[in-house]
Every structure is written in structure tokens, then in C-alpha cells.
Amino acid sequence: MNMLKKTLLLLGILITLPALAISLDEAKDQGLIGEANSGYIAIVETSSPELVKLVKQVNTKRKSAYAQIAKRNNIDIAQVAARAAEKLEQRLSPGEFYQDNLGRWVQK
Template identity: 45%
Template sequence: MRRENAMKNLLLFCIAIFMSASVFALDLQQAKSQGLVGETNKGYIAVVTSSASSDVKKLVSQVNSQRKSRYKKIAVSHGLSEVEVGKLAAKKALEKTQNGHYYQTPSGKWNKK
């Protein structure tokens, strides 16, 4: 009985995480669609406009924190540096960037795709 409850709780926890991640991703997509944030050339996101709200800045911080954690794990498991992983991620992010969204060129300039 205890094992069943533990499994149910774990399943509910996983569902909650999945649902919150979906909402979080939607917020990131909205910020990109509104031209508030863009993909940097280092594999992170950054504020594109100088008038970003505290909510947008918080979103950037949260997304980048999650990415940094993932990059660390990938770097360790593949014998790379976090910077190398970030640059590889930036290339993939650029490929996936939708038309009308911002990305950062290698020189640091913001462009709209």
C-alpha cells in the first residue's frame, strides 16, 4: 500500500513538473514572439529591449539557470567545457529560431530572423 501511494505521488509530481514546464515554455515563446528576448551566441537567452519588465528579466534568469545546469551535465558527460556546449546549443537554437524572433550574431549584434 505504501509503495502504491509513493508511486502515485511520484506520478503526480512528474505530471505537475511536465505541466509547469509547458506553461514556462509558452511564456518563453511569448517573450520571443513579442521581441523581448532572443537567443544569444553563447546558448542562453537575453533581453533584446532596454525596457524589459521585471517579469521578463526573471524569465531570462530562470531559463538561463536551467540551461546552465543542463550544459554542466552535458559538458561533464562528454568531456567538453560549458562554453563549448553553450556554443553548440546556440547553433541548434539558431536553426530552430522562428521567423520574426531575435538571435545574436557571432559579433554580438541582434538580428531578426
């Protein structure tokens, strides 16, 4: 009986773990991450393994997209990322963070 309870508890924890993962929008809304002036996202202040994983996933996808655009237009990926940073900053919602040209975090 005790083993059954432990098994059910473990199963319950495993089922709820994916629900605990934070989305990009939630992290932005909570001020945990922001748009860096590099065209990628970055952690604003307090880090956690979950945030590090999210940032890495998003930035990997962005880098891939930037590389495709750069190749298609025969320009440097840094140019694509810089232009993306400008556009992403313009689309931020009030309260979200972005990094200014001096690297300071600013709340929109």
C-alpha cells in the same frame, strides 16, 4: 461592507497575477527576448522585472543542462553552450531574434 469589497478586489488581483506572467514563447514572439550567441537567452531591448525573472529562470535551467552534458562528455561547458547557440538559432521561427557573432540583434 467596504472591507469586503477591498478583500474581494485584492483576492481577484492575487488570482490574476500568475496569468499575467509571460511565457518564453510569448516573449520570443513579441521580440522581447532572443537567443544570445552565448547559448543563453537575453533581453533584446526593453527590460522589466518579469522579463529579468524569466531570463534568469531559463538560463539557470540551460546552464544546469549544459553542465551535465559537458561532464558526461568530458568537455568544457562553454563548448556545449556554443554548440547549443548554433542549434537554437537554426530552430528559430521567422520574426524571432538572435544575436550574431558581433553581438548585434538580428531578426530571422
